């Protein structure tokens with residue numbers, strides 16, 4: 257009897273989007289959802305994606321057949337090279353297996369499901385997330401029956417990294433815990449580790465025999481440099497870790513609704529790698545078949561067309577620099593304006609944070625005030641999507657923040 261089903265809360269972010277749409281004020285500002293907007297606050301179809309689309313549409317052999325269970329081979333192979341680097345020994349030594357997934361969410365889910373079935377550490381099996389993290393992490397992992405804790409990540413005082421707390425917590429976590437790490441452009445804080453800090457974290461993960469699980473949703477979107485944004489993952493692979501990677505093409509290709517993503521499992525060179533990878537791949541294929549049968553084709557074909565063509569790839573890098581560059585400009589403009597207004601508090605973190613989001617440090621009360629008084633929509637934790645700012649609304653937003661902070 258379905259009477260027993262309790263009402264679930266609305267998804268906070270999608271609820272915020274709906275409230276924004278209902279607001280009829282001409283000055284309303286949407287800083288909620290993490291999707292890129294151009295300087296006119298409009299979604300941006302990357303020019304290179306338009307080109308790939310035209311190429312695909314002209315192909316007389318294109319059809320709507322099923323993809324293989326693991327997805328489009330040209331796409332998964334190019335995805336490995338993109339995240340691990342073309343010359344990665346892990347690829348050369350056949351230590352990587354990859355499946356195309358329903359964007360990054362599907363990749364996180366497939367990895368979580370696989371670990372829930374096959375990961376057997378000697379002690380309590382716990383997953384550790386950063387505090388805060390992308391809220392979906394909690395439900396994806398708990399839905400497959402994995403218990404979680406968090407490690408400190410954001411220091412409210414400095415609005416930077418709570419590095420010591422992070423290190424201490426994973427040091428005292430039960431041996432063999434799964435540590436979920438944001439590869440770059442941490443969501444929601446925009447705070448990333450330096451290379452030195454990554455090295456120290458890797459050292460503790462090694463000594464405690466933890467299992468690293470990388471979530472990468474912003475490669476190339478953060479700094480505009482694909483290798484730089486992939487550095488942490490490449491470093492861990494170089495160090496010989498066995499690990500998972502959940503890769504999304506939503507942001508860096510602007511393929512949000514097409515659900516293009518990839519899951520990679522990399523084994524350590526210490527094992528009988530090729531045989532391990534073959535067995536892991538066989539189990540992942542069964543999980544994939546029972547969950548989605550096979551992944552959607554269109555977004556992967558677009559990404560694959562670009563990733564496998566030198567000229568289009570260069571053009572994509574240029575498009576990435578357009579997006580990351582505009583966001584960096586908006587960070588500078590917002591900080592500059594707040595400092596010019598003399599808004600109480602320090603605003604250096606706005607330009608020090610990176611990627612799609614900034615954790616402003618505004619309180620829940622100030623966030624609600626901004627919504628009521630100024631029609632500005634942002635999540636309750638004070639996160640803003642930088643892409644929602646543009647040269648037409650950044651001054652308006654800064655003045656609204658100034659008012660909310662002073663009131």
Ligand code: PMP
Nearest residue numbers: 359360361390443471473504506
């Ligand atoms: N992980 C993180 C940290 C994210 O920010 C996102 C996008 N919001 C994702 C994964 C996955 O998004 P998608 O399923 O749209 O690729």
